[in-house]
Amino acid sequence: MPFIPHTDADVRDMLATIGVPNIDALFDEIPSSLRCGVLACIPEALTEMDVGRLMQERAAQDGRPLNFIGAGAYEHHIPAAVWSIVSRGEFYSAYTPYQAEASQGTLQLLYEYQTMIASLTGMQVANASLYDGASAVAEAALMAVRAHRRSTSARILMPTTLNPVYRQVTRAIAGNQSLNFEMLPYVPGSGTIDATALDKWKGQDVTALVIQQPNFFGQLEDVDALTDWAHANGALVIAVVNPTSLALLKPPGEWGQKGVDIVVGEGQPLGVPLAGGGPYIGFMTTRMEHVRQMPGRIVGRTLDLDGKPGFTLTLQAREQHIRRSKATSNICTNQGLLVTAATIYLSLVGPEGLERVAAASQARTRELVAALTKVRGVRAVFNGPRFHEAVLTLDRPVGPVLEALAVQGIVGGYSLAEHYPELGNALLVCATETRNSNDIARYAAALASLLS
Amino acid sequence: MPFIPHTDADVRDMLATIGVPNIDALFDEIPSSLRCGVLACIPEALTEMDVGRLMQERAAQDGRPLNFIGAGAYEHHIPAAVWSIVSRGEFYSAYTPYQAEASQGTLQLLYEYQTMIASLTGMQVANASLYDGASAVAEAALMAVRAHRRSTSARILMPTTLNPVYRQVTRAIAGNQSLNFEMLPYVPGSGTIDATALDKWKGQDVTALVIQQPNFFGQLEDVDALTDWAHANGALVIAVVNPTSLALLKPPGEWGQKGVDIVVGEGQPLGVPLAGGGPYIGFMTTRMEHVRQMPGRIVGRTLDLDGKPGFTLTLQAREQHIRRSKATSNICTNQGLLVTAATIYLSLVGPEGLERVAAASQARTRELVAALTKVRGVRAVFNGPRFHEAVLTLDRPVGPVLEALAVQGIVGGYSLAEHYPELGNALLVCATETRNSNDIARYAAALASLLS
Amino acid sequence: MHEKLIFEHSRTGRTATAQFPAAEAADIPAGLRRKQRPLLPEVSELQVVRHFTRLSQLNFSIDTHFYPLGSCTMKYNPRACNALAMLPEFLSRHPYAPEATGQGLLGCLYELQEMLLEVTGMQGVSLTPMAGAQGEFAGVAMMRAYHQSRGDLARVEIIVPDAAHGTNPATATMCGCKVVEIPSLPNGDIDIDALKRVVGPATAGIMLTNPSTLGVFERRIAEVAGIVHDAGGLLYYDGANLNAILGKVRPGDMGFDVIHMNLHKTFSTPHGGGGPGSGAVGVGKRLLPFMPIPVVGTQGNQYRWLTEKDLPQSIGRLSGFMGNAGVLLRAYIYMRMLGRPGMQRVSEYATLNANYLLARLKAAGFDAAYTDRRASHEFIITLKRQSRELGVSAMDFAKRLLDYGFHAPTTYFPLLVPECLLIEPTETEAKEELDGFVDAMIAILAEASSDPDKLHSAPHTLPVRRLDDVRAAKQLDLTWKPAQA
Amino acid sequence: MHEKLIFEHSRTGRTATAQFPAAEAADIPAGLRRKQRPLLPEVSELQVVRHFTRLSQLNFSIDTHFYPLGSCTMKYNPRACNALAMLPEFLSRHPYAPEATGQGLLGCLYELQEMLLEVTGMQGVSLTPMAGAQGEFAGVAMMRAYHQSRGDLARVEIIVPDAAHGTNPATATMCGCKVVEIPSLPNGDIDIDALKRVVGPATAGIMLTNPSTLGVFERRIAEVAGIVHDAGGLLYYDGANLNAILGKVRPGDMGFDVIHMNLHKTFSTPHGGGGPGSGAVGVGKRLLPFMPIPVVGTQGNQYRWLTEKDLPQSIGRLSGFMGNAGVLLRAYIYMRMLGRPGMQRVSEYATLNANYLLARLKAAGFDAAYTDRRASHEFIITLKRQSRELGVSAMDFAKRLLDYGFHAPTTYFPLLVPECLLIEPTETEAKEELDGFVDAMIAILAEASSDPDKLHSAPHTLPVRRLDDVRAAKQLDLTWKPAQA
Ligand SMILES: Cc1ncc(COP(=O)(O)O)c(C=O)c1O
């Protein structure tokens, strides 16, 4: 039997020990009226070999097109060492380190991760992960409401330059607790938050301002001024950041006079494959004063009976298994294995490597924009500094162009038609260090021939 | 620097400790006239990302054609667990277990392997591997000469049904020690050894008779009679076997009245990928009386200082690092990692699984032969029982047909033109459990259209 | 074995240059630039490999130890699921790549939805929730949305049994609901009278786990369903314990309106040292319009994502893209390998193992929390008596078990059973392994009399002795700081 | 930690059915059929995974420990080499598939040949030998074939220094040659006078390792070459120590006629617990026609195998197909990542590490075997003095090092240095690791005075204490036997 070790003799012995005639007798507390019949829609079992062929065929159907989308998930080089270690059974098949003494590997790694991600964002403490970047924004909004004792409005300002799906997810999750989300427009020329629009909330009770840097368009926001405005106005600041960019960009802990209050983001760029959308990593860091309001697991260093250092889950009184309905969040299972990947990735590239990855990605996008805007009918939409993403417009609807590119094995970008109809035929494109000049030339040539 | 951890400060400190001004000074014992210049033909370094792309492109060039060749290397299903464990650093990056106490993992595994492979072949003892099946035959021939004290002829009878490359390799390796290889023809109808031809050596000093089962054509030899003839004639018997087949076929230890003396073969079918020809596994088993004549590492179970069982390399006095010019072989590094794969593979499939793999492979080849011989111009050459390989002839030269099939992504078989010109347009084909009815139909259809 | 922190291996200027591109100029205005490099280790590739390989060896895991952690279903994670979910085409797929280039993946997910429908008896499935707790969130949010869509705005109370997993009440709160707790009876069943007392016009629904987290099947489930439905509430099924009933009874048939499944439990995707998980939700007819998006649908012979346009009443999106796709693939592959009879075997052998282990432990002198009940796929031992008589706690037993080479069962959950161990052996463990566990429990019980300190100070053979959790929480040390020069 | 034998986990009738096809009838005549099933374990997939994962943890390895095993070049094996050599297209390629379907693989091998030519300064390379010893065999066989092709049939003697690796004399014998041993001088150089005495008309050639296995560079190599060549013999270079001179001096330039390289050492393919290796051979002009086949050649813009048709004087084939192709791919990938300057860095930092470690050990009171010499990439410490004074052997030191978390250096080789440790740190180890090793050596030396029994009975912290090798050889237990019922 696949994965079941019992021999006939085992079963006989075990039934005798229990004192029942057969296995079915063990289900005698289930009312017979409820018992179900055969699961007719479940196919017959396949051997590993056959399921292997099936999956290979499915994979071959999808192929490996050349990708120029970012929009929240980025294709970076992942060193071979990362997943060969992540896949080790001791990481892969362990669970939440409830028994600290038997889980020092996972716990020490999480402590190392917390250190790295806190430092990367310029904050003091980090949790051990949330589900993904989008849901992390929702958790941050809820946390801000808890953490900001003097604010009663539960009003969260969200710029339209924040990833639109993050806005949707935040509403879907945090909306149930009567938070008020109000929108902040962007300046058409720069694609960054319209700071003058903030006047509307001046002197009002605002719980928190969310700032995404680089923003969804890839443009760089004036984070210092925005942070200072929020703090001056009594609001907390939630930063939403791309961890790769932080090798080059000022960390949120240093934005403005005081630095932000909560930082969240999508950790996928750090060694996690695109994988069709997940599993990824939601990360979160904050100041020490807010640590008891953080959701998620936190690992601390302590001592054992002999005075030797060791690691354990701590501040569990925030969590659902202790605090139940009063917990900071319902999160239990998180994204541990992906955090393992991120920690190994960050260790391999180190501070210099992350900087180079970031700089190369920026340079490749620069090159991409230059190449594509040479194509007749294509132009860049926004001015000003950006990281590794850019918005272009075409002289015709984007959807059919993307479909035609896909036929040629090119994934040409993300259409902004649904979320930003005001931009016309707009397209968000991205190139990381994994795209080389040939790739870019191939895309430009394909686009040129489609638009000609 | 790739893979080198030294910082500038490290280098300074280390040079100071040594007392030299720079690294180059450490090479001052090399006569300067001998120092070489830049290695102009070595390309610039690539990052892992770039070498990754390069290798992906090379791999894509080769594709994954549908394979119908065996001829000594067989495509079987390899459970995913096998290589995920084999690739663990503790197996992958360890070396020969010279320090037994720090290598119990490898040593216990080898002991388990020896047990499995000895039992599979029906013999008493096994070594921990030789390079591959071909070189194992050479080692077996040399061993037979050492082991057979009463024989002085160093005459080895090799049937033409033995893999022709094995014959070449045996000559290339053992030929230097003045062994005499004499050829034994096959019966044209059955493709098996012509027993009547043995009369020629009756009563003569023959050191050993080699028998391959199933033979190179996939046909089953009359191993009992051949073994008994050899023993009656004072010769040892060297069996060359396919380990998968031994789940169904009588093990060499039971051939004839007394069983054979040495068994060798290619262990690749046991969890080792085709991989373009290697690394594979040469296995060897024998009777206990000959153990001191065996080449290669051998692991034994013993006790430690506390009386606890443990494992260690043993009978090292046979080996080159102790016995030097009088060693049983020069082999040192062997195929340890592949043995790891084979041991895990055999543990996963177990006795029942190996039997099913063997039976399914035989059935698929039966199906293949039936389908291909329905094609006009194709016929089977030999009668009689076979395992999972068969010789067919075409109505035209094989080479161009195989090339045309390759263009369609089908690797259609191994041409026997070079080694068996007497068979005409002959082709050795094979199907294992990994080929299904669709595959076979696809091949038959392609062949039919080519030959029409 | 002790392994330094990765930062302690770091030296300024050390790099693994094979792993990143050559230097390139960045174009960032000065005011937005980072000034000081982050505290990332500067180490060689070998140091990274060695450090994390050594760290990994400090863990217990399914692949190395029996791991009977109750409520977590620590069963074998087939290696094929990992290998095949990591085929390069799947890994390199951008979630926003056109659907036409993802028919292979979407096909797998669609079939997974269909299979989950079949095993749960529900009417619709959404795969998007990223863990059990998010599945719960989706479920309760759908219940609220349902009531609101009918203008039934007063229904804000979620009834939760006292034995429920902590995520249940926490989820209700996250959905803006009020939690109403009801007690369990001494036999482990729900207190039906208490239930009757609390239901009413404010009842949004009830969250149940069946078999419950007490390790027993709620026998009066049909009655419970009737009471809640009659009061206008809905029934939520916490699917963490689906392993117990797979192919035997279906939540849909028991009257549940919504269910979340922990694919990382019943369908054996990895636990990964804490995650990732997947909390797919199944719904009955009434909740179909409210499912979280995206869901895989078909159009002609193509698969495509159903979004807000298709499900305008959806509770919305819960993740940036479409949930933990890679986890879903693993579950799909696992289900295809089990196939139809394999599904039933899961619950049969999981239940056999649990009842056998319970019978043996009872025979060895341990007390079952619910004596006259069948174990489901897990069961509870209470050490209340031993604690009183010998002064050893469930925690002491748990820590000492580690010395014997067994991961501890879940301790102190459910909260209502004193000094409890919740034990879930799963179907993939062999009888000998269970026997070895019983032997260890017997040996520890003997030590508890002869040498209780051995238990109090356990573990003795692991990389660290018992850790000071109080200190950890009081003297917070959550990140490493470089020594001041 | 102790792990049972896999056979002890076996139970009759237990299977891992996901791993093999359904039952099918086999068609074998009764007389040729197997009657009794072989002794293979009957275990579940989880049991297999758990057993071998646990076994793996009992090993020291580069990935977990500093492993300064002299003459073995235990450097970091980049993970990329493994991952990329295992791309499915390479793994699934049948060696007899048409060359047209293998241009990607053949291209890599061809370029590998070219790069090896460049680093060795030779004229031709064959990749087919499957380990160093088989490379040696190929080399000596080519020397013989050369002499025989010239009718120079008397040349059957191979000169081997006493410090040579055991494979050298063993290889000479396998090639049907006679071994003539010559001594080394106290400074580690070859005794040139002795060499002069033994060369003559029977000399087929000399096998040298340079730097020698004594860890020093043979300074008078040009003279040695002259003497042997003048006598009509050829020079064989044992490339096990190529790591010491990569990019600094080339065997071809030193006058060698043939060389084997251990790609599993210098070019960092895995050691795999004993193998696989690869012993590619390089040859000078005179030996070009004799190279073992197959070799990769070009024809037009296609790669193809050169066989007996192209090299009719070849010594022939040494393997069933074409050697350890997968190992060759790993070496190719490694070389591409190192690139031109990376080659030189290998020898520079390997030499730096060795000389640093030697300097520190000397300062700590250990005796270098060759005091006034530079270390190459490795060096020898002799514990003769400590053995005499304190009664502790090199073996005791080696075993005690294991307790300190270091794999032992090579012990008792070369045979001519008493109580020796041959130490090769390799370039991929960090200074701190070397310092830690020195600290351990100092601590052990202190123990050798204060508590020598601690050394005699070491190791103390591993899965087993010191093993009884004598018993192993006397009471042979080479396979497990089931208990008689
Ligand atoms: C009964 C029960 N409900 C819910 C959950 C929550 O699932 P997850 O951890 O995936 O969020 C768990 C898992 O721990 C559980 O055991």
Ligand SMILES: Cc1ncc(COP(=O)(O)O)c(C=O)c1O
């Ligand atoms: C000096 C020397 N020569 C030859 C060899 C033999 O190489 P291999 O083990 O690959 O056969 C070795 C390796 O151990 C060696 O160190």
